[in-house]
Amino acid sequence: MATDTVTLCWLDATSQRPDAAAGAAARHRQNQLTKPAGSLGELETLAVRLATLQGREQPQIERVNMTVFAADHGVARHAVSAFPQAVTGEMLRNFSRGGAAINVLAGELAAELEVIDLGVVNDPGALPGVQSARLGAGTADWTQEPALTPAQCQNALNIGRASADRAVQRGAQLYIGGEMGIGNTTTAAALACAVLNRPAADLAGPGTGVSPSGVRHKCAIIEAGLQRHRTLLDDPLQVLRGLGGFEIAALAGAYGRCAALGLPVLIDGFISSVAALIACRLQPAVSDWLLFSHRSAEPGHGVILDALDARPLLDLGLRLGEGSGAAVAVPLLRLACALHNGMATFAEAGVSDSEQG
């Protein structure tokens, strides 16, 4: 295990510190703009937060990176999803052809989109626009054995890390991670139960659309997995190895690296939030770099958001994944910056800001 210890030490790398002075300058600017103080609500908070993260009074979110990690889960053999496992690989082809939600959103937002195959059950071969970084034909079934080998876990984290490095090299001002993997709400729920010490019933939900009896079945599978891995539950890295999946480990690695590089992250929904939870347990200062886009329809999301002290921007009943909910929130960040940077001040406009009441 010495190898792991060495190569994973970047996970403990110090996160960048947000720039409080830039934040104070941005707050000062906000209070001079021609509007009642505070009247742009969360958009003001967002502009000031982005200023602290980007280290400048006038932040910008023009260049957005999206990386979607796809992988299969051994636990899917227990029929925990409303869809057959083959859909993960089929969706890789759909990403390649540009037909999925995240393709449409990336196009509309003029965002950079990367898709990475970390290991779907049937190797799709070379697909245009899809990077192959296969770590296996899906993870092992975590009701029976650890989902990932130590090497797989390390590689998945490093693949996520490399995607953050590439985003920074391309000049991205925001990182969005997405995921695709049949069965991954079950794995994500199990991870959250392990990290937060909660029963399966608090985190298991319908996912892609299983019935109430299907949710009860998911709970039983999760409880079996937690029992199988009960000796690991006090170490977030061991929990990640025990339960997986490839794509969740990659997201956690990407988020950790974004924090180390000072690149703001916009978190998507249930699964991305669980990856964020793991990243924050590995390195608490990562949380400074995370913005939360939406509250998912998946009922367990609220538990994870509470644990992360997160207040998401949107609540639209989304539960698709792929990074789609984060993408939908990007225009709010852009408009918050545009208002912050583009509105006249009271002095510039000759508008009275003295209050009489």
Next chain:
Amino acid sequence: MATDTVTLCWLDATSQRPDAAAGAAARHRQNQLTKPAGSLGELETLAVRLATLQGREQPQIERVNMTVFAADHGVARHAVSAFPQAVTGEMLRNFSRGGAAINVLAGELAAELEVIDLGVVNDPGALPGVQSARLGAGTADWTQEPALTPAQCQNALNIGRASADRAVQRGAQLYIGGEMGIGNTTTAAALACAVLNRPAADLAGPGTGVSPSGVRHKCAIIEAGLQRHRTLLDDPLQVLRGLGGFEIAALAGAYGRCAALGLPVLIDGFISSVAALIACRLQPAVSDWLLFSHRSAEPGHGVILDALDARPLLDLGLRLGEGSGAAVAVPLLRLACALHNGMATFAEAGVSDSEQG
């Protein structure tokens, strides 16, 4: 009053009927897209709703019209706002120079922006980009007398109507109405109290930022106005004449005309919602054409949204007006349409949609 009866009869014009067949086709399309059914939540509902309103399976929200109506309120003499009354006219100049929030938002969204002076206290004279349609130097103080004369009310409604006509002529696919007027949360709260038969305390709030004692003062002013106009309270048009203001009447006229022309409307915040309430009381079928953008920080907004059975898209603590909250929600409508129109179907993508669970 015979003149009024004749010229206002367009308010009773039949609203267009949404196209249920286009909605059914859009719902069918949604269910074939490569995602779990329902996983795009409110964005699916929105795409289908827009399909029914635009009468086509694949709706579009590219061309957006924004019209901001500015006017002063006689009731502002009672110090009901945190800002002096001169700010309304100063903000007209700010709109003219492009420095206000709605200017920035219109630019970012590539929306058409009209600004109309319906009567601020100090005539600003000709301003580039501002249409002068002055009905007086503000409304009369409705604690003492009717805010509008019958002719002013009729003219304000007709000016709103004409803005909807222009929007349709320009090919707009969405109408947003905005307002600016120091004191207009007080007038709007009074209107809502009158129409909904609620006490002032249920509708009065801090507006641009008055203190709790200022809110109590607003309540007293509103109760005085309701008492003064108590004989009119069963007729929404008489209530509008009694309380004003010019900009709220114009918004109500615009919304009514949009419904008659079949142009979807995206409602902004507290004041716009009160105008929508008046429009719906004048012609209930107007409500079919109204989409609600956000839940305002103004506490009374919830009462009005409930009365309109409205579920707004955003809840970001906005309370600026000018149409700004509606503008901020425009990207959600556009992304909902883009996803609806651009995603591959299961058949096109060769993705399994048979459910196993």
